[in-house]
Amino acid sequence: MSSPLRLGVAGLGTVGAALLKLLDRQANALAERTGRRIAVMAVSARDRSKVRDLDLARFEWFSDPVALAGSPEIDVFVELIGGADGVARAAVEAALQEGKAVVTANKALLAKHGLHLGKLAESKGAALGFEASVAGGIPIIKTLRESLAGNSISRVYGILNGTCNYILSRMETEQLSFAQCLAEAQRLGYAEADPSFDIGGYDTAHKLAILTALAFGTEIAPDSIAVEGIEQITLADISAAAELGYRIKLLGVAARTAAGIEQRVHPTMVPRSSAIAQVMGVTNAVTIDADAVQELTLVGPGAGGMATASSVVADIADIARGLHVPPFGLPMASLTPPRRAALQTHEGGYYIRLSVYDRPGAAAAIATRMAERTISLESIVQRRRPGEQKGASAVPVILITHATSEKLIGEALKDVLADGFIAEPPQVIRIERE
């Protein structure tokens, strides 16, 4: 058996603690599978005195993760600190500078500095593994980088944030409001005290930026992503989706279109019979459309200490086995700047919920405005809410359009608004088909 692979682990939160336990538990199996023992030599965390369910006395302690990253005692630096900049970035750069392999679960770091870090790793001949940075325990990075090497990918999309999916799932199954489900998610530890990063779609956007680069061989471009969160989704939308054969999910979508690479994060109507619609609770899922394999979907835990540690260990095992693949699946210089498709050029179906003053001819006028923009309707539903009286000031009108463009939808809605039939701003949700 070869010499042990020596690790330094920085960050002992949920994932870091789970990683140390998993490496202990699987020590013999990993040695057998990789041909090397995997030995944690040193650790670093913000607070040494914090009570942890871990025996840390075995490891050298570094109060400075950057010093740990540069230590000659380690071969692999495992970064589980988090944050796009600051000490996480400094430590990862220090390790790569020394030619050490880096394994990280840090999506923010990758989304912001992945291009720079990939080039640094390449120039030093060092491995850079980040399986754990997207969709927790789901092996989506390896699948895109290795298993689909013979494919041309046209679209990758998925449920990449468990908090949002939990909230949307609970709203539907329990008929609770967004605010109630968010409070519940916070109570259960699925949502942060400040949940805006998750529910605003920004966490999904970081992960999507990484997937886009891998799928299309483009430089990471998080600023090209159109981001909308789930804060505006109401029970009325959830119920209307169910009635019309859809379910609402927060999706990250990257697609190759005639106009360029589309990257968008937003609440999405997916057909109720689709694989992605079945994914409930904190589970994540990613679907890839590609020319040879056609459609491939991976479903699994998107977060959690052990599930994320499983992906960290997968990267470590690859390094122990001597498997070395470029971080983004091809030489860094071959990554091309993405030709950004503006959201205005997006083509697809739309769900539109309007609150319409209950006057004769309102629905007909709306349908006419759509027709004037050549938008064809799959369905139009005007219905009073149960218990509502005829003559109520406003009634919901719900439209589902066939494929059209974002630009035409915007123009048609502007006309509808100008007609004065509408009591509230329209709710518009894009439809994503399999």
Add this chain to the structure above:
Amino acid sequence: MSSPLRLGVAGLGTVGAALLKLLDRQANALAERTGRRIAVMAVSARDRSKVRDLDLARFEWFSDPVALAGSPEIDVFVELIGGADGVARAAVEAALQEGKAVVTANKALLAKHGLHLGKLAESKGAALGFEASVAGGIPIIKTLRESLAGNSISRVYGILNGTCNYILSRMETEQLSFAQCLAEAQRLGYAEADPSFDIGGYDTAHKLAILTALAFGTEIAPDSIAVEGIEQITLADISAAAELGYRIKLLGVAARTAAGIEQRVHPTMVPRSSAIAQVMGVTNAVTIDADAVQELTLVGPGAGGMATASSVVADIADIARGLHVPPFGLPMASLTPPRRAALQTHEGGYYIRLSVYDRPGAAAAIATRMAERTISLESIVQRRRPGEQKGASAVPVILITHATSEKLIGEALKDVLADGFIAEPPQVIRIERE
């Protein structure tokens, strides 16, 4: 860029033809991704004169695949001939003997001779790739062998045969008989003229044997698999499953139990809300239960030329990149003979459909026989079929049991039969829970 990776391709059926097209189409992308050009040097097939939509003049022609396998002009032998023995086996052995890498889609060969071939490959330092042998385009081999290296797997199960899943899906959605759906599948080319290998569960068993070895680090043991096909599934079962919240799938299941490794292929009731229940038509799916990642499901095309070629190319790309992992994820000598769990020790829920003479006390007597064996019932439904008259000679009684053992079910049914209430042999279908 390094020297080209030179391939010899034996077998130019659906997969072989798709592979040649895919390698052409992706030639530049593959060179960029792997750092080497991938060059088909020579091909072999049974009938040179067969009209194919391929330009074969570019390649050297071998009428004998064994000669192709030994040719000094190739680095990788791609075996797409099929069959557990005969020329496919001889050619693969010849290539490995020469230290050449082998990529194969041949599940029968792997299931029967995988242990021998793995040892031969290991002794010669040659790669042996077989991603395409299980579940077509789904990267289940790499996921088990690499992505889950840090996990202890407790169960792997899946829909591994598109023909059976197509038939069962059609029976439900179109309310057609097994025979009608089989005929339709044959007309569409989803089923062979002699369909017994697929519908009898043997194809699934070959694939399961390979997955079991990878999941549990055991020697391949196809003879340890209990195999039942879908021939006996009736519309009555499909409908009863739907009513009771289940769906019937042909599953291959390998599980680590107290009694040893269970390997079984049979029609299975799965909860209608489970991910695997949503997989319809010719699509395949595999779910893995493991200690760290918990539950991971991969869904994709289980057959088809291009989807299977996608997996063949993944193996070729790994070889071009110089990634070398033991065929079964650990040294061949570390594979242990599986401790076989007898099906009699299987524990789980059961669906039992009985045709009961319509006499007072029949249902009560059946329930009593179950209780005598400590089998607890989740539900018992006795209902006349629509249009059936009271006093009809036999009525269906359907039982769903809580977890119990195969042995107790057998004993209880023996008693029920002896009571003389039963008009036909009972239909028993095991339930598999998430």
